[in-house]
Amino acid sequence: MQKRVIVIMGATGVGKTSICSYIGEKYNIPQVITHTTRPMRDGEADGVDYYFETPASFKEKHFLESVSYAGNSYGSSMEGLKKAWAKSDLAVTVLDTKGGITYKEELGDQAWLWYVTVSDQKELVERLHERGDGDVAVEKRINSAEFKRDLKLPEELEGNAEVLLNDDWKSLKAQVDGLINQSKANARFS
Template sequence: VSGRDYYFETPASFATKHYLEHVTYSGNQYGSSREGLAAAWERSPLISIVLDTAGAITYARELGEQAVVIYLEVADQEALIQRLTKRGDLPSRIKKRVASDEYLRDQALPVGLVGHAHVIVNDDWQATRRQLDELVTEYCQHDVVTKD
């Protein structure tokens, strides 16, 4: 939903923002504008952003400990393609995506995130959800302790 899950921009409005990071991925533009981040942090001290590995490296470098990077990997790439199909992506878009340099790059944790990212294998949603809940709980408790 635009304005809640993402901020959808036109090419013209995209060019007016100030980006912490941005990328063209599989023919589409994505980015984290400083304006969008500020608006999100006004609503909550804990926000979630989906990034490619290049964006995650930028977050880790620019925001340091303020950025908690979670690298989700899928052991079976065919399962990932099935997920994209199930959510309704067109076969031509899936083929273009999995052939892109960005997709291939993102299949392994880059050196720039080693020691910074929490790696979770996302093959079983219930197990993944449990690990994510534990991680968020840990950081929420840490945030309360450091503010007191």
């Protein structure tokens, strides 16, 4: 059985982390824990949401991909992916679209790309405020080149990614369930 990783991509605020949590809870699919130098938010835990690193410790890791975003570093290591695959033939991770391109290049068909979007991009600003990001942080985020890049599926990934619309959580869960159940029916993972 070929091991695969669901790569959830999209702009900040589209619900990537919520989808990842849902998949883990409902289907017992392990998450590939990624690394970041950004500060921990209320309710987050080291080794669960991210491995929270200092700039120095971040540089010591062996990354499959890494990126700087809004002044912080983010990355996922091959070791982290292998730890998730040791638990299941299917794992899940949350990346930006640049990371999704790298995963596709490095892992080929083992990377199952999911791009999440919304109908109204103004909704994303509201979601960022709701999750506790301050006005300055939200303004910095939505004006960053990375945020603007992630608002659309990159040309390199067109035709290679599932596109999920997250205007409504119930509808989104139905889309996710359909993809996972179809994959199970096709025996893509055990």
